[in-house]
Amino acid sequence: MSSTLFTLGLPLALGLVMFGLGLSMTAGDFGRVIRFPKPALISLACQIVVLPLICLGLVKVFGLGGVLAVGMMLLVASPGGSSANLFSHLAGGNVALNITLTAVNSVLSVFTLPIVVSLSIAHFIGDNASIGLQFGKVLQVFAIVLIPVAIGMTVRGRFPGWAQRMQKTVKVGSTAVLALVILAAVVSQFDVLRDNLATLGPAALLLSVLSLGVGYVVPRLFGVTRGDSTASAMEVGIHNATLAIAVAVSVLGNETLALPAAVYGVLMYLPASIAAYLLARAGRTANSRRAELV
Known part of the structure; x- marks a missing residue:
């Protein structure tokens, strides 16, 4: 996992995803x-406060410890x-709200993220762990997450037609690259x-199912x-x-820290697909009932 694929390809793949997100966004x-x-x-609130508490409970219930526990919290x-x-x-959800x-x-x-990871490292590994998240590392996360989005938004602002045409291509390409990254992560470990x-x-x-449930019910x-x-x-659920x-x-x-995310990245599509189907059907049923009342 320490090969060129991960040291260079992984951040670039994530940057491509974030750039594609930026192409679909405006300041509005x-x-x-x-x-x-x-x-x-x-x-x-569900994402930042409730889910870490749920995940902490799952870590305890399933007896995870050390690096794997930190990986779940990450x-x-x-x-x-x-x-x-x-x-x-x-x-049938509000996609504009999703983008925002x-x-x-x-x-x-x-x-x-650095706060949760730092507290998790201190709790599950110990204060002397060597994988702490220093300020320079926080800046790396910031660069990976935010800068490509800002670039994508800027490109959309200057070239809206091109941005609209490229959204599908970027999504397909990034999905393929990320699928290969997750596959390589699983194979190498x-x-x-x-x-x-x-x-x-x-x-x-179970984390996927609970996340989807909390994100809807609350x-x-x-x-x-x-x-x-x-x-x-x-x-919240994905x-x-x-x-x-x-x-x-x-x-x-x-590398071991990435295992929970790699496993989740493969398994979460099943409950997400089922939830999407059920919610879409429930929405259609509700719309039909309202139409009958009218």
């Missing part, structure tokens, strides 16, 4: 958070993945993965609309496994 996306803050604030501290937008669209949440979450993660799959698999799968309890709650479910892998390998320099 941030304005939506100001005009309609309730769904965004609830979703962000995963849950990562912002929503770029594929959340696609799943939200399929599920992904952007805001990415910025906030520059501050929240196959022995460690095989030894830990019995524990990491159920933990990662906003609904606070009176958020079905479409916005669906967007929240996908944003973590950026690639960012977690990039931080683990390129920033923290620990």
Whole structure:
């Protein structure tokens, strides 16, 4: 995992994803958070506060410790993945809210991710661990996450037609590259993965299911609309496994730390697909009922 593929290819792949996200965004996306803050604030609270507590509980329940426990916490501290937008669209969610949440979450993660990782290292490994996240490493995370988004937004602003045409190409290309990265991560650490799959698999799968559930149910309890709650479910439920892998390998320099994210990155598509189908069907049913009442 320390090969050129990961030291150079992985940050570039993540940068491509973030650049593609920027191509689909404008400054107005941030304005939506100001005009309609309730769904965004609830979703962000679920992502930043509730999920780390849930993940901590899962780590305890499944008996994970040391680097693997830190890897789980790193995963849950990562912002929503770029594929959340696609799943939200399929599920009938508010995709504009997804885009805004992904952007805001990415910025906030520059501050929240190092805090969660540092506390996790201190708790599960010890204060003398050698994989701490120094200020220079925080800047690396900032550069990986935010700068490509800003470049993509700038390009869209100057060349909107080209940006619109390139969005699909960038998404397809980045998805292919990231799939290869995750595959290579699994292959290169196959022995460690095989030894830990019995524990990491159920933990990662349950984390995905709980994240999707929390992301949808909590906003609904606070009176958020079905479409916005669906967007929240996908944003909270689909973590950026690639960012977690990039931080683990390129920033923290620990390959085993990336295993939970690699396992999750493969398994999360199953519950996300099921959730998208169920939410889309529930939305169609609700719309039909409203039409009958009219």
